[in-house]
Amino acid sequence: MTHIRPATRADVATILEFIRGLAEYEKMLHEVKITEADIAEALFGPSPKVFCDMAEANGMAVGYALWFYNFSTFEGGHGLYLEDIYVAPEARGTGAGLALMRHLARRCRDEGLRRLEWQVLDWNSVAIGFYDRLGADAEPTWILRRLSGEALGKLAA
Amino acid sequence: MTHIRPATRADVATILEFIRGLAEYEKMLHEVKITEADIAEALFGPSPKVFCDMAEANGMAVGYALWFYNFSTFEGGHGLYLEDIYVAPEARGTGAGLALMRHLARRCRDEGLRRLEWQVLDWNSVAIGFYDRLGADAEPTWILRRLSGEALGKLAA
Numbered sequence: 413m414t415h416i417r418p419a420t421r422a423d424v425a426t427i428l429e430f431i432r433g434l435a436e437y438e439k440m441l442h443e444v445k446i447t448e449a450d451i452a453e454a455l456f457g458p459s460p461k462v463f464c465d466m467a468e469a470n471g472m473a474v475g476y477a478l479w480f481y482n483f484s485t486f487e488g489g490h491g492l493y494l495e496d497i498y499v500a501p502e503a504r505g506t507g508a509g510l511a512l513m514r515h516l517a518r519r520c521r522d523e524g525l526r527r528l529e530w531q532v533l534d535w536n537s538v539a540i541g542f543y544d545r546l547g548a549d550a551e552p553t554w555i556l557r558r559l560s561g562e563a564l565g566k567l568a569a
Numbered sequence: 570m571t572h573i574r575p576a577t578r579a580d581v582a583t584i585l586e587f588i589r590g591l592a593e594y595e596k597m598l599h600e601v602k603i604t605e606a607d608i609a610e611a612l613f614g615p616s617p618k619v620f621c622d623m624a625e626a627n628g629m630a631v632g633y634a635l636w637f638y639n640f641s642t643f644e645g646g647h648g649l650y651l652e653d654i655y656v657a658p659e660a661r662g663t664g665a666g667l668a669l670m671r672h673l674a675r676r677c678r679d680e681g682l683r684r685l686e687w688q689v690l691d692w693n694s695v696a697i698g699f700y701d702r703l704g705a706d707a708e709p710t711w712i713l714r715r716l717s718g719e720a721l722g723k724l725a726a
Binding site for chain 2: 431434435440443444445446447450454461462478480481482483485486488489490493495513514517518520521526527528530531532533534535540543546547548549550551552553554555556557558559560562563564565566568
């Protein structure tokens with residue numbers, strides 16, 4: 413039985429391990445620069461703008477969901493943007509992912525958040541099937557654009 | 570010459586007009602539910618989580634950018650997510666859009682935000698060309714998923 417609870421400072425090392433597990437699954441491990449200090453500062457520093465819930469089974473952390481508040485000017489209110497969701501390999505198929513998604517949906521209901529949104533890699537058919545079963549819409553007409561590194565610095569200059 | 574300044578309460582009616590202009594351009598006017606009260610509460614209530622900058626030319630508001638902080642667990646830090654950018658029809662081609670993007674890029678530089686991100690409709694070739702000229706990456710392998718309304722309520726139940 414999976415239990416969901418807010419992350420605490422004691423989870424920082426586990427969260428880093430899980431972030432690396434997610435990145436490995438997404439074939440992006442080479443992109444991971446985050447450190448335990450970054451996680452501690454973002455989640456447990458003053459006025460955090462990002463939040464983390466842990467999935468736990470038999471007293472062991474088996475997954476996490478990391479999220480922040482987004483906003484829709486069309487809806488006229490805040491939503492919840494799920495940046496990461498991850499379940500450790502040994503806990504897959506136990507309902508931990510569903511428990512995390514349900515927990516987030518309940519937060520949306522309780523806080524009046526209009527949308528729960530996230531992004532999925534187009535080749536991740538296992539995750540896509542899971543999200544389809546939850547009844548999630550796909551919005552393929554929106555293309556994510558990003559400025560970072562040199563291009564971002566150049567525009568700022 | 571375009572000047573960028575933070576939005577104030579006096580801009581609320583203009584922001585609503587611009588949001589409706591953006592929605593009309595995006596063929597989504599039927600989806601706009603936001604009111605002046607929603608805008609005032611989100612931008613100027615206690616502890617706002619969403620922010621707005623106005624583009625001004627000759628003392629007149631000609632556009633806006635509405636944004637919030639996102640977070641990348643791979644980068645290990647916050648970024649800036651641009652929810653809306655809009656320039657009124659009569660001010661297009663005057664550099665107001667570029668001035669808004671440059672202002673946001675400077676905020677990223679000054680606050681140490683790693684990424685400036687947004688989404689664009691795949692048929693909006695004018696905007697896509699503008700973003701290409703800024704050097705923005707396209708990340709087409711990420712599909713936006715969304716739970717809202719009945720499906721969101723069902724998962725929460």
